[in-house]
Amino acid sequence: MTLKKTSRYLSEATAELSPIVSTSLQLSLMLTLMLMTLPSFAEQVDDINVSETKTAMQSYSLGQSANVTNKASTEKMMQAIKQRILLNDSDQAQNKALASTRNEVINQKKQQDRKQSSASLFKNMAKIKNVNTTGRSFSDGSFVIYEGYSQLIEDFDADGYYQTFSVTFDADLITYNPYDEAVVYAELYLSENGGPWQHYYTTDSFVIYGESSDDTFEVYSTLAQGFTPNHYDVLIDLYEVGYPNIVASYSSDDSNSLYALPLESSDYDVEYIEYYEETHIYGGSAGVVSLLVLLTLMLRRLLGKFNRNFGINMANSQNN
Structure with missing residues (x-):
């Protein structure tokens, strides 16, 4: 009897865990796509800037x-x-x-x-x-x-x-x-x-x-x-x-x-150009860090909810 109840509670726990896994996978996929897109986007911006510079001597x-x-x-x-x-x-x-x-x-x-x-x-x-x-x-x-x-x-x-x-x-x-x-x-x-x-x-x-x-x-x-x-x-x-x-x-x-x-030309010969590039890179890193922090908080919240529900169910099974 106890084994059946435990199996049932594990099934319920797995069902509750599925949204967590799904959400984690979605966030991980979004993060991966962002990391892959940022370099190409930066290159496109640089190419546009170089093109505009060449046509405006x-x-x-x-x-x-x-x-x-x-x-x-x-x-x-x-x-x-x-x-x-x-x-x-x-x-x-x-x-x-x-x-x-x-x-x-x-x-x-x-x-x-x-x-x-x-x-x-x-x-x-x-x-x-x-x-x-x-x-x-x-x-x-x-x-x-x-x-x-x-x-x-x-x-x-x-x-x-x-x-x-x-x-x-x-x-x-x-x-x-x-x-x-x-x-x-x-x-x-x-x-x-x-x-x-x-x-x-x-x-x-x-x-x-x-x-x-x-x-x-x-x-x-x-x-x-x-x-x-x-x-x-x-x-x-x-x-x-x-x-x-x-x-x-x-x-x-x-x-x-x-x-x-x-x-x-002087647009390549001043320090603020390098500062702009560094700011751009660090801005991208800050965005990634923010996503990681948000992902961690969401996982902790979902896992906490799962642990509480699992503990309550286990306590009820023992009382029964």
Whole structure:
């Protein structure tokens, strides 16, 4: 008789235990799915952030000729760039940086020249006899960039990748007259890890004097957004103002100082990015811990209820 009652009570206990096991399995399954989903979700968020960053490049640059009497020091150039950053006055906003490859820039200049030539053809035909031939163009291959080099300036997180750098080059005009001069400007490009040349700055026009070494030009740049930590090559295309053809080029093929510069934009070069990632990870861990605590409390409550009911049933069986 006692064995039958005990068997019946065990059956009842098992029936009460089934919801506990079912609930535990459900919670365990939810916890497992969450742990599997969190990493993939974080990767998706990172991929979205990287994609948005690549499509929204920002940089801040300033150039100056070395022969000006009021040539600014590196510190003053950096202060001026930081002021522009505060004002959000980027190279892109000034149309100094084009979201274009080198080939696209070259083709655009040629198309613009053809349009301008066609529009001014008939207007200038009546004035051909009065043209001043002394102001001729030197766009016949008599230009050369004698030297070019870079300097790495700012790396805040000390990871070896710099957000601020400078490029300096010396363009010369080679003619029989050492007093000849020309007005030129330069287009600067970056190539990430051997990829296509991407335009990052157009200089203002400046004057070069024959083969003088006193007319070097320097450009300071801070990469603010959209440049992943990597190695970048530099290319300089020189143009004579008013003419669409490249008159001289200088790149990483000509100088190791322009080859594989370790660069990154400032959105990769500040500590708060790492703090954000840590906060994200710990936030996920805190959620997991909370679920474990909740699961433990529920199990303790259900087991406590089971133990009380089982004890009461056993006591009743003994009394009977």
